[in-house]
Amino acid sequence: MRRNSFVLMVLFFTILSGGVLLHSCKHSPYVLPEDQRTNDPSICFERDILPVLQSNCAKSGCHDAASGEKGYVLDNYANIMKKGIVPGNPAASTIWQSLNYTTGEKAMPKDAPRLSDATIDLIKRWIAAGAVDSGACTTSACDTTKFTYSSIVAPIMQSNCTGCHNAASDPGGSLADYNSVKEAAVNGRLIGDIEHLPGYNNMPKNGAKLQDCQITQVKKWVAAGALNN
Numbered sequence: 734m735r736r737n738s739f740v741l742m743v744l745f746f747t748i749l750s751g752g753v754l755l756h757s758c759k760h761s762p763y764v765l766p767e768d769q770r771t772n773d774p775s776i777c778f779e780r781d782i783l784p785v786l787q788s789n790c791a792k793s794g795c796h797d798a799a800s801g802e803k804g805y806v807l808d809n810y811a812n813i814m815k816k817g818i819v820p821g822n823p824a825a826s827t828i829w830q831s832l833n834y835t836t837g838e839k840a841m842p843k844d845a846p847r848l849s850d851a852t853i854d855l856i857k858r859w860i861a862a863g864a865v866d867s868g869a870c871t872t873s874a875c876d877t878t879k880f881t882y883s884s885i886v887a888p889i890m891q892s893n894c895t896g897c898h899n900a901a902s903d904p905g906g907s908l909a910d911y912n913s914v915k916e917a918a919v920n921g922r923l924i925g926d927i928e929h930l931p932g933y934n935n936m937p938k939n940g941a942k943l944q945d946c947q948i949t950q951v952k953k954w955v956a957a958g959a960l961n962n
């Protein structure tokens with residue numbers, strides 16, 4: 734009798750612990766081990782990912798340090814990694830999920846146009862490779878001999894500016910279409926602001942200054958007549 738209840742007890746705890754193990758397996762998503770996280774050379778966090786999150790998400794009332802809506806603060810690497818990024822696992826990363834939704838409550842940025850598919854895919858690939866902070870970008874894809882509106886200036890605006898400067902919410906004017914960017918170029922605000930010249934407003938607001946190479950590209954485009962090319 735005693736022996737039987739002992740066996741029963743062992744059985745009971747075996748099932749219980751097995752259940753707990755299975756349970757925890759089911760609910761903790763796969764995380765890429767640290768030693769397997771790599772720096773995809775085509776993606777540079779500081780240049781390609783951070784400005785997108787800063788300008789589209791780290792805004793007042795949303796995910797800047799003061800607001801921290803739903804616990805997400807998306808203003809620098811350390812804060813971005815605290816919630817919503819699972820290295821190696823985009824599907825479990827709520828930040829990527831929310832950018833990837835096309836409709837519904839959870840789709841981000843809230844009340845603003847969805848980011849471009851290319852940008853959403855870049856963030857996905859960055860997470861898949863391990864979501865590392867590559868530091869200052871050593872291999873910059875930026876080439877100062879290239880400065881057309883469609884292939885250079887518009888993408889710079891999209892990554893760094895249109896999160897705040899779009900048709901829906903435009904402090905100081907939209908930068909989401911050619912005519913608006915041209916207007917800011919012609920009145921001198923565009924260059925004064927991105928160069929952080931005295932008497933101008935430093936842009937991107939609350940974010941890191943654009944790379945020197947990007948500033949040169951924008952200046953060359955303006956100097957050549959700010960064409961819709």
Ligand code: HEC
Nearest residue numbers: 788792893894897904905917922923926927934936937938
């Ligand atoms: C986080 C939000 C935010 C981002 C990102 C941002 N801006 Fe602004 N921008 C503002 C706000 C707010 C104003 C209104 C003036 C102010 O409060 O400084 C403004 C004003 C401006 C103005 C018009 C008035 C002025 O100050 O000259 C220009 C031009 C401008 N921004 C350019 C840019 C460019 C170019 C970028 C990207 C490289 C950028 N902004 C990124 C928030 C932002």
